[in-house]
Amino acid sequence: MAEVHQLILDYGVDTARTLSSSKLDRQCLDTAVAVMQDDRFDLNLLHSGFALTALPHRNTKELVWERVGGQNGEIKLHVESGFGANKQPVGLPYGSIARLILIHLSTEAVANNSRIVELGSSMRAFMRRMGIAPGGKSFSMLREQSMKISLCNLTFFNKREKDTVISKGSFVKNAVIFDNTDERQMRFMQDTVELDETFFKSLTDHPLPLRESAIKQLSGRSTALDLYIFLSYRLHVLERPTPVSWASLYHQFGAGSASKRIFKQGFKNPLQLALAAYPEANVEINENGLILNPSESPVPKTHPWAKRLKLV
Incomplete structure (x- = not known):
């Protein structure tokens, strides 16, 4: 679970808001709250x-x-x-x-x-x-x-x-x-x-099943949306930690970036938003890229469509 979700669980939404010091922090907090409070689990595909x-x-x-x-x-x-x-x-x-x-x-x-x-x-x-x-x-x-x-x-x-x-x-x-x-x-x-x-x-x-509440929170940010879709597809089927290099990330998500260096500089913000929309995600970022760790699917296996969508 990412830091923003743990912050909400430990201190509550109101206190977490007072601890959010930047616009990005507040956007991530609002995204995380909306997804964590969603108990309908409406699906998009x-x-x-x-x-x-x-x-x-x-x-x-x-x-x-x-x-x-x-x-x-x-x-x-x-x-x-x-x-x-x-x-x-x-x-x-x-x-x-x-x-x-x-x-x-x-x-x-x-x-x-x-x-x-x-x-x-x-x-x-x-x-x-x-x-x-x-x-x-x-x-x-x-x-x-x-x-x-x-x-x-x-x-x-x-x-x-x-x-x-x-x-x-x-x-x-x-x-x-x-x-x-x-x-x-x-x-x-x-x-x-x-x-x-x-x-x-x-x-x-x-x-590919996606949580509608997450899609809504990311609906105006195409890179964050692509990252959420990518993580929703990859994480829940992993059996071990899996590295993804900066070169691979740039190739897939770097459209419109003038260089890999510029892409890396702007990558953290949409990644944080995507992770805020996916409380179950376990992802690390380092100098080599990302490490994707096995994580629960954003769509629970108890969902009525779980068997149809091969989540179980």
């Missing part, structure tokens, strides 16, 4: 490939995006920008909003065992639960990232001992893209998207 690879954090001019992850580079994500009706590239999905859209689509698809996901009220309800207002800039970002996700091409390469499995297609097979539609009109629309068949099969074969 995501394709486990995104625990080892990730989309861009910021807008990029690149039209092709590749990331390799895993202990031995066994997973590779390849994303290509799609094209709009004007035959111009729309760009790659990026940032926390794109990640939240994928989490929502994945959760609804697996929960209902259906490739058809309703975009209207369920998406709005999820975004409200994440603390994202439905109008203005948030609506524009939601629309933009939905379009990029709907049009891009996706390939996961999973390198196994004797072969490589290639899952090629897109996130979404059929989608409705709203042109010049404001958020007031959006509330009356109940359109759906149909997930790509290959992506849906891969998703249902490899769903």
Whole structure:
């Protein structure tokens, strides 16, 4: 258990707040309190490939995006920008909003065992639960990232001992893209998207459970969100302490950083936030990188979905 969680248990929330001396300390405290007080254990789901690879954090001019992850580079994500009706590239999905859209689509698809996901009220309800207002800039970002996700091409390469499995297609097979539609009109629309068949099969074969209360606390911080997803995937299956080098961390999480040195300087803050959202995590940081220690899953084995999600 991280220091912030022990502080709360030893002294209580109010005293812990008085001992929080920086903005980051207060953010970690608020995150830890929200997760520790969550007794509903509502789940979100995501394709486990995104625990080892990730989309861009910021807008990029690149039209092709590749990331390799895993202990031995066994997973590779390849994303290509799609094209709009004007035959111009729309760009790659990026940032926390794109990640939240994928989490929502994945959760609804697996929960209902259906490739058809309703975009209207369920998406709005999820975004409200994440603390994202439905109008203005948030609506524009939601629309933009939905379009990029709907049009891009996706390939996961999973390198196994004797072969490589290639899952090629897109996130979404059929989608409705709203042109010049404001958020007031959006509330009356109940359109759906149909997930790509290959992506849906891969998703249902490899769903990663995540605590919704943790996702909410990290919803505006894409690097912290990626780290939480990574730790939720790795820690509970470990049998022994496992080092992860700075080179490996930079390769997986350093998109947008000019150098490994700059990446290392900015790594501690999102890591602390991710750990605050995962009370069971046992992770050490040193001059060589991280040491991941065997930890309980953030989703309890008594959860109704535990057997379905292979937690037991």
